[in-house]
Amino acid sequence: MIIAGILGDLQVLLTDTGMWVNLLEFGILLYLAALGEVIAEKAGVLNLGVEGMMAVGALTGYWAGIQTGSPWAAAVIAALAVAIFAMVHGVVSVVMGADQVVSGLALTILGLGLAAFLGTDLVSQPSGAKFSDLSLGALGDIPGVGPTLFSMDGMGWVALALGFITWFVLNRTRVGLNLRAVGESAATADAAGTPVVATRLVAVAIGGAFAGLAGAYLTLKVTPSWNESIVGGLGWIAVALVIFGAWRPGRVLIGALLFGGLIAVGPRFQTRRCNGDEITDCITTEINPIVVSMLPYALTIAVLVLLSIRSRNRPSVAPAAIGQAYRREER
Amino acid sequence: MFGFRLAKRDQALPGGQVLAFGIGLIVALAFGAVLLVVAGHSPVEIYLKMADAAFGSPQAWSTTLTQAVPLGLAGLAVAVAGSMGLWNIGAEGQIIAGAIAGSWVARLGPDLPGPMLITLMLIGAAIGGGLLALGPAIARAHLGVNEIITTLMLNEIALRTVRYLVNGPWKDPTSIGFPVAPELPEQAALPTLFERADISVLIAAAVLIVFGFYAARSKWGFELRIAGSSEKAAEYVGISLKRKILTVLVLSGAIAGLVGGLRLGATDRIVEGVAEGWGFAGIIVAALALMRPSGVAAVAIAFGALRVGGVAIKGQGVPASIAEIIQALVLLGALGAAVFTTYRIVGPNSNSGGDATSRDMSEVAS
Numbered sequence: 293m294i295i296a297g298i299l300g301d302l303q304v305l306l307t308d309t310g311m312w313v314n315l316l317e318f319g320i321l322l323y324l325a326a327l328g329e330v331i332a333e334k335a336g337v338l339n340l341g342v343e344g345m346m347a348v349g350a351l352t353g354y355w356a357g358i359q360t361g362s363p364w365a366a367a368v369i370a371a372l373a374v375a376i377f378a379m380v381h382g383v384v385s386v387v388m389g390a391d392q393v394v395s396g397l398a399l400t401i402l403g404l405g406l407a408a409f410l411g412t413d414l415v416s417q418p419s420g421a422k423f424s425d426l427s428l429g430a431l432g433d434i435p436g437v438g439p440t441l442f443s444m445d446g447m448g449w450v451a452l453a454l455g456f457i458t459w460f461v462l463n464r465t466r467v468g469l470n471l472r473a474v475g476e477s478a479a480t481a482d483a484a485g486t487p488v489v490a491t492r493l494v495a496v497a498i499g500g501a502f503a504g505l506a507g508a509y510l511t512l513k514v515t516p517s518w519n520e521s522i523v524g525g526l527g528w529i530a531v532a533l534v535i536f537g538a539w540r541p542g543r544v545l546i547g548a549l550l551f552g553g554l555i556a557v558g559p560r561f562q563t564r565r566c567n568g569d570e571i572t573d574c575i576t577t578e579i580n581p582i583v584v585s586m587l588p589y590a591l592t593i594a595v596l597v598l599l600s601i602r603s604r605n606r607p608s609v610a611p612a613a614i615g616q617a618y619r620r621e622e623r
Numbered sequence: 624m625f626g627f628r629l630a631k632r633d634q635a636l637p638g639g640q641v642l643a644f645g646i647g648l649i650v651a652l653a654f655g656a657v658l659l660v661v662a663g664h665s666p667v668e669i670y671l672k673m674a675d676a677a678f679g680s681p682q683a684w685s686t687t688l689t690q691a692v693p694l695g696l697a698g699l700a701v702a703v704a705g706s707m708g709l710w711n712i713g714a715e716g717q718i719i720a721g722a723i724a725g726s727w728v729a730r731l732g733p734d735l736p737g738p739m740l741i742t743l744m745l746i747g748a749a750i751g752g753g754l755l756a757l758g759p760a761i762a763r764a765h766l767g768v769n770e771i772i773t774t775l776m777l778n779e780i781a782l783r784t785v786r787y788l789v790n791g792p793w794k795d796p797t798s799i800g801f802p803v804a805p806e807l808p809e810q811a812a813l814p815t816l817f818e819r820a821d822i823s824v825l826i827a828a829a830v831l832i833v834f835g836f837y838a839a840r841s842k843w844g845f846e847l848r849i850a851g852s853s854e855k856a857a858e859y860v861g862i863s864l865k866r867k868i869l870t871v872l873v874l875s876g877a878i879a880g881l882v883g884g885l886r887l888g889a890t891d892r893i894v895e896g897v898a899e900g901w902g903f904a905g906i907i908v909a910a911l912a913l914m915r916p917s918g919v920a921a922v923a924i925a926f927g928a929l930r931v932g933g934v935a936i937k938g939q940g941v942p943a944s945i946a947e948i949i950q951a952l953v954l955l956g957a958l959g960a961a962v963f964t965t966y967r968i969v970g971p972n973s974n975s976g977g978d979a980t981s982r983d984m985s986e987v988a989s
Contacts, residue, residue: 340712340775380955390958393710393771394910400952401903405947409658412942521945525779584789589776593758600768611762 301561301575307413311556312440317514317553318526320444320451321506322501325539326544327451327458328502333534334462335495340396341381342503344403344526349374349507351407351414354518358420358506362533363512366421367447367605369509371501377403378500379493386492389443400527408520423447423509432533447509452545454502471495473613478618488618506530532592538599538609551588558584579620630969639964640913640957644922645958647911651949660949672760672939673932683931684840685818689831689889690825691927692921693718693882697905698912698919699831700752700878704770705914706838707851707871713774714879715782715902717752721883724751726893729807735820744811745826745884751878753873755781760872764854764865770872778902793893813888818845823885828920830878835916847871879905900947907954926950946953 325342332339339345352373356366380402387612407497423445431442461467473481474491482488510526511518529551535542537544561579599609646849656666677687697714699708704711711717725748755777762768788804795805813821838844850857850867857864879902886897908926933946 300786384955384959388959388962390961391910393712394906396949397712397903397906397957398958399945401900401907401957402951405944406952409662410946425670457715470673515902525782528779532772535772580787580791582783582790586780586783589779593773593776596768596772597762600762600766604767 297577299358301577304575305557305560308560309439310342311560313444314556315549315553316440316444316448317552318555319549320448321509321514322526322530322552323451323455323545324447324509324532325503325506325527325547326533326548327455328499328506328536328539329530329534330504330544331458331462331471332495332499333614334475334611334617335471335492336394336478336537336611336616337381337386337492337496337499338396338615339378339381339399339496339499340393341378341399341403342530343523343525344400344407345374345378345500345503346403346507346523346527346530347407348377348403348511349504350511351411351507351518352504353508354414354511355411357422357512358414358417361421363421363423364446366512367505368514370592371504374504374507375497377499378496378503381550382493382496385617386489386496389451389619392615404520404523411518411520414518415520417518419511421512422516423513445513447513448530452503455541455591457547462541472611475613478613478616482618482620488620492618499563503530505526509583532588535599535610536592536595539611550592554587558582584598628936630967632965632967640911640918640961641966644911644953644955644962645953646960647953649893650956651952654952655945658945659941663950664939666704669936669939669941670932670937676935677928677931682818685816686931687924687927688925689820690930691923693886693899693901694824694904694908694926694930695831695920695923696827696878696885697802697901698906698908699834699916700875700882700911701909702914702916703834703838703878704871704875705909707847707867709763709868709875710942711774711872711875711879712757712771712906713756713777713876713902714882714905715898716774716778717755717876717879718898719778719785720755720882721748721875721880722887722893722897723781723788723883724748724754725884725887726804726807727751729811729887733808735810737814740808740811741813743883744887748884748887749753749877749881752883755880756876757858757874758867760832760876763872764868772950782895782898785893787899789893789895795892801948802895806892807887807950809939811888812891813885821888823888826827826881826885826944830881831916831920838916887976889914904950905952911954911957917954939962 324345328578329339329342349370353366353370356369357363360366361370378399381392381395381399384390384398385392404502408620425443426446426449428442432439434442460468462472462580470481471491474486474488478488481491506526507523510522515522533551536547558581559575561575561581561584603609652670656670659666659669669777675683677683697718700714701711701715712852725744729740729744732743735743754975756774759768759770759773759777762773765768786802788937790802793804795803796802797805816822820915824846838847846857846862846867849860850862850864854864882901886901887893890897896925904926908922911922928951929946933943936945937943
């Protein structure tokens with residue numbers, strides 16, 4: 293009886309276009325932020341400032357959207373602003389060599405504080421720009437993927453492209469090799485002539501730009517409004533995703549879609565939420581959405597534990613020099 | 624760059640951390656002043672108002688100390704783990720767990736006399752916080768799982784647990800839509816110490832002093848510092864690292880949990896925002912205090928004053944988030960400046976300059 297109910301619910305969920313659209317939106321958002329963190333961590337810089345960077349990006353994007361009226365211009369402005377903002381972490385932890393954990397957390401607190409402070413006047417203001425869905429003609433008529441994947445907005449395709457570019461640069465180019473070398477063993481990379489500090493700074497800046505895009509996408513598409521608690525833990529999910537996806541752009545994408553799906557499904561497990569008029573189209577099981585919203589974090593802990601058990605016999609998948617400041621004088 | 628580079632000092636600069644804190648404070652206040660000017664306020668006027676609200680009268684002092692309590696204890700929680708080289712980023716969640724456990728105890732015994740109820744509530748809170756840290760502690764000690772990420776993730780889970788409780792099973796039916804739990808029994812409120820401060824100030828001071836002395840004088844504290852400086856040295860002298868990690872992280876969680884219990888006295892009931900960012904602020908406090916209990920107390924009072932000042936200027940139309948901004952900037956400024964307590968700048972013409980190959984030379988020269 294219960295199983296039949298859950299199976300019925302699944303069917304309702306899977307045929308709910310709104311659910312798939314939400315899944316893609318949250319997936320894109322999480323993917324952008326997590327991808328940026330992958331780049332920074334691959335260079336050996338843990339940045340726990342993602343939550344704060346996304347808040348700054350969300351505010352900047354919303355403000356720039358009102359000023360320019362163009363979601364693309366607003367997203368670019370937000371990316372640039374957050375790349376600069378991320379340099380606070382870059383200067384303190386990479387140049388000055390302070391502890392990355394503390395510096396990154398301070399960046400989060402600073403970002404949340406700044407966004408709350410500077411955004412007070414924007415709370416009641418209506419949105420000025422919004423990403424619109426991209427129509428791909430006949431592709432949009434394909435049942436299933438048509439109204440969802442092939443109707444998503446441009447940022448979705450940008451995120452996929454950035455994911456591919458990140459994978460390609462990291463794994464198939466000289467630049468990527470140098471970046472990974474800096475993250476694996478800074479001293480060795482330095483001896484080979486790679487500028488360690490500059491490489492790490494650039495990686496942190498790109499990570500910031502990606503978090504800025506993610507934040508802007510939040511206020512220019514997913515929830516087009518501004519309030520100081522709008523990021524609400526999405527940045528921490530992005531940090532989690534990097535581990536969940538084992539620092540690989542492809543796996544991180546799968547994780548982003550999975551976690552995005554959990555966020556999208558959460559509020560739908562309320563009784564009598566119906567797609568159509570017929571009673572067969574309704575969700576029958578009631579699961580508290582707050583409980584569902586814990587799952588991404590719980591899953592990450594589970595994956596982390598599993599990875600640790602597995603890596604007892606093989607090398608860890610994490611970049612070896614992550615969290616370590618590099619000072620040539622101490623070599 | 625430009626021939627200037629950093630060279631390690633033979634000895635850390637004496638009083639360097641105080642100096643770094645001072646530099647951080649100046650950087651933060653200067654940046655805060657810019658923000659205030661941009662927002663159309665006079666920084667001097669606002670800062671004076673903040674200082675007056677924090678230190679201007681006995682009543683001001685009582686509110687400052689009240690704010691310093693959770694900051695100091697959360698800072699101590701992080702510092703306990705930090706002195707062993709472990710990062711408890713989960714104080715925020717452990718505060719929530721403490722508040723949940725504390726109010727659960729208080730709900731069980733509404734007829735108990737005040738002192739007994741309060742004692743049980745605080746013990747329950749400490750156990751709650753310790754329990755939330757137990758998982759990461761076991762994972763770290765036995766599987767080597769990074770405690771930073773596990774404690775971080777548990778923050779979000781704890782936050783959603785309290786959200787679930789006050790929206791569902793524990794929701795006050797008379798609260799017309801507001802997601803809050805019913806008020807705790809009257810006798811669970813902490814007795815007043817002076818003005819607006821309750822006895823949590825004494826409790827926090829006692830915990831800090833006892834722990835400060837214990838960590839400095841006992842074998843346990845000594846072993847802790849050895850384990851923090853070198854795992855190999857610790858194992859060589861026969862310290863069980865696994866047990867140390869377990870006890871230290873759980874103790875850290877218990878201290879944070881105590882904050883949750885004490886905050887219940889201040890808020891009368893458990894609400895979703897019971898942790899209010901105290902746990903994250905505790906990380907800043909501990910980092911600035913270099914994980915030392917005495918430093919934790921001093922930084923906690925300074926930041927308590929900042930928060931009181933931040934709330935006081937709300938009436939002038941300045942968002943209270945200015946206090947958070949200044950806190951974060953003090954830390955970032957101090958982190959950056961702290962480099963110069965262990966390093967000094969060497970000019971391009973000094974004989975210890977030059978490239979890295981002359982490292983031996985520079986050591987001779989300095």
